[in-house]
Structure formats: C-alpha cells, structure tokens
Amino acid sequence: MDETDIEYGTPEGRAMIRLLWDPPPPPTRGPRQRLTLEQVVAGAIEVAEAHGVDELSMRKVAQHLGVGAMSLYTYVPGKDELFELMIDRAWAGRRLPDRDLRWRAQVEFHAHEAWRMYQEHPWLIRSNLWRMPLGPHVLDAQEDLYRAVALTGLPEATVSRVANLVESHVFGAARAAVTDTSVSARTGVTQDDYYESRSGFWGTYYTPERFPTMTRIWEKGGFDEEYSDDTWEFGLGLLLDGVERLAGQAGT
Amino acid sequence: MDETDIEYGTPEGRAMIRLLWDPPPPPTRGPRQRLTLEQVVAGAIEVAEAHGVDELSMRKVAQHLGVGAMSLYTYVPGKDELFELMIDRAWAGRRLPDRDLRWRAQVEFHAHEAWRMYQEHPWLIRSNLWRMPLGPHVLDAQEDLYRAVALTGLPEATVSRVANLVESHVFGAARAAVTDTSVSARTGVTQDDYYESRSGFWGTYYTPERFPTMTRIWEKGGFDEEYSDDTWEFGLGLLLDGVERLAGQAGT
DNA sequence: TCGGATACCATACACCGTACGGAGTGACGT
C-alpha cells in the first residue's frame, strides 16, 4: 500500500499491464490452479462490497475464497495490483451510448453510467485517487467519452478538458453523496428540532450571527434534498450548456 | 481508522467538536504538558508533508515531536480525530475575498484559494473523503463561499448546489493534477517517441484503431498541458458562465 | 518413470492503531 505510483515503464509496470490486458493462460507444468484471476478479482470486489473497502485485506479475500492468504500472490503481485484489477473490472460494467444520439445525449449517457457505477461500487470512491489503472475497460470507456465530446467539433485540447470535467464532476457528486458532506445530514439535526437543541454544537458554537448564509439556506430547506439524482444533473446541465455555447451549433 | 462516520451526536462526537472549536486549557492538576495541541497538529502536518499521507502514523508523528507514541493520546483521542484537526488547520489558511468585488470575482477568489490549499497540502486530496470536519475554519470558509454565491440572488437551494459545485470542481481538478490521470503523463511517453516505441504497452495493447479519438487528441497535443492552472479555470469559467446566465443580470 | 516447474500455504517480520497500567509530577485541600 505504498503511495508511490507504479511506473508503467518498469518491469513491474509491464507485468501489471499484461495482467490487465492479457491475463496469461494457466501454465501447464505445475499443479492446476484452484482459482482463476477472474474469481480472485470478483471475490475481492465482493469483500469490498460487503464489508467496505477499509476492511478489504488479502487475508479476508483469501478466506472468502477458501484459500490461504499467500495463495493470492500466485495470481496477483500484491494488493495494489489487485485493486487496479478491481477498478478495471468495475469499469467493465459501463455501457456505451448509442452513437446515433446527439453529442449531448451521448455525454449525458456517459455521465449516467459513471453515476451508476459509483452507486453500484461505492468502494471506488474511497480509492479512485490511488490510481486510475491503464486497463482496457477504463480506456475503452474514456475513449468513447472522448469520441462523444469530440462530436461537438471543439478543438482537441478542449475536448480533453471537457471530458475530464464530466468525469470529475460525476465523481465529485458521487463522493459527496457517499460521504454526505451536507451539514444537516451529518449531524442528524433536521430543520424542525434545530431551534430546540440549544446544547452541544448547535447553539454553542454554531451561531446564526457567524453563519448567516448557511442559516438562511437551511431555513429555506436548501440543504434538505442535497444529494438526490437531479442535484448532480443540475451541475452537469450547467456544464453542458456552457459546452454547447462554446461549440456554437456545430455538433450532430 | 474505522470507516464508520463519527456521529456528532455521540459523546465522542461532542468531544471532537470541543477539540475543534474550543481546545481545553491545559489542566492544572498534573505535570505540565510538554506539547500543545497546536504543536501536535502542526507536527502531524509536517510528517504528512514530508513523507506523504500514507506514511503518516502515530509513531512517526510522536518521533518527529520527540515524545513517545502513546503520549499523543493525551492530546487527541485517536488518529482520525488528529486528522480532522489537520484538515481544519489546513482550511485555516484560506483567505476570504474582498466583499466589494462582484460575486463572480469573489467566487473565483474562493476557487483560487481552494486550489492553493490543495497545492500547499496535497495530503488533503488523499483524504478529503474520509470526512470533512465540522471545524470552525472549514465552516467559516464555506459560509463565506455561500455568501458570495448568494449575491447572485439565486434561490437558496441553487446557491447551495452552486457552492458545492465550485468546491467539488476545484477538488476534482486538484485530484487530477496530483494523481495525474492523463495517459501520457502516467506512462512518461511523449508524443515524439510514441511512434518509435513499439514494445510494451504502446504498440502492443494500445492501438490507434481501438482508441482513435485519444490518438487524435494526442497527436494534436491535447494532452500536453493537461493540468496546468488554466485547465481548471476553464472548467470554472464554464460553470460560472452558466450560473451567470441563470442569475439573469441580478448580482451586484 | 522421474525431474523439475509450479501451486499452495504455514510461518515470520515489520509495521500499524491503540488498550492497559505503572511511574513520576506537581497543584490543591487541609
């Protein structure tokens, strides 16, 4: 679990690439493998899904699969590499939009798929910052998103920026939805009993004088439906409106 | 390092809130403390800055401060709580915009400050998802951002969404800059030697036929200056253009 | 048949967060 990035030019990096793109057939010499790489990755995802990514450990994955902990290392060089395989496998679930749609609908489809992926695999959010692997499914989805954005006819550098913007926006929204940064949700205090609770944080440290705007938003219920679906679609709409204006009326 | 959120209604939660807002004066009965809470938090940040957040451990912080590991627990209930204090302290460095500026300039100032904060404290990025603490400096900065956005005159729910959008966008851009998700940067292969390198990933797995759009963007240099400053400002501009249009011409 | 490559895994090591309890300290009540 080192923080240093795997350098894809190194021998270990090439081994990782090969594992992602071209998992080797089981060798013919020794005893037969009891598992497949697919099963190992799927088992790891099941553990992350069931117990949370913080509880993901090689021993737990091994136990879940009914093998010894060290046996996993015959399938995978280490935990980081296993995690990259998990990420790429999660991206494998992303469907691609119909190419007959207008560019905006295609980009929105991509955003929806990203949102769905994060909802389905919340462990991605705790982890995506580790490293986005150079896996085939990641790259396929990104390529198709680039393709959809490129339909706008915008210059290449802008296409790349817009695509990153869309991915990043959905990730941010998903992160917010999962970690629930909304103040009201975190404290479990609703607007109703706000004025009654004069002990603890509210009323002693949080004062409407110090936080007038937040107080007003709160009173108007602006925090209530913080992270529903249409919250992130609002932001996406804002972004794509801007893109549409940039593109003039060029796109298909 | 549990993943379950600290519930701010629990006794431990109240202790955390008090630690954040109202650090208790050193008690008068026992031997004098060798350190202050400030020093502990600052020392932890120094360790995170020097060795990376993954290397941050109670033992290392203690060693850096010249005390025993367990002594830290007289200042702080645990590592998670120490981390919340670190985050709030990082937010303390965020300056607030001049209130005489137009709303858009104020929001842009906030975004710049957020960007600066992430550049100065990259360890925030690896961690922000753990939990955004209910600390005074976090809340002060957020309140002021809400205030600036509210100058648009937009409805309260929209103000909250836009403010979150701005924070989330800068975070996403900072994350991208740090983890470097760009393909070219990750592989260290520049456009020049792309066509020469026919071994390894490029030329065996990455084929222009499978990734035509990425290839074209690459050839045009669209990935070159991927994460410079004006990259994220481009996205922010897109967002704020949309907000401006939403607001009509209302803001100050 | 048998050599050798390979899978599986028990053990061990270094490191983590932190519970526990003992020793020393120093302000307070008397």
Next chain:
DNA sequence: ACGTCACTCCGTACGGTGTATGGTATCCGA
C-alpha cells in the same frame, strides 16, 4: 508543610496489516 490524587508520559502488549521466505504436494513433459 504535607499528603492526596489528577494528570502526563510511555513501555508493553494485542490484534491487525502486507508480504518475504521456504517447505511440501502436485502434475506435465521428456
């Protein structure tokens, strides 16, 4: 003045982590 006792500091220990090492069982190819 002095004993009490809250308090700090911290050595030790426990259960967890990722994984290096090496032993043993297994099975293919010659």
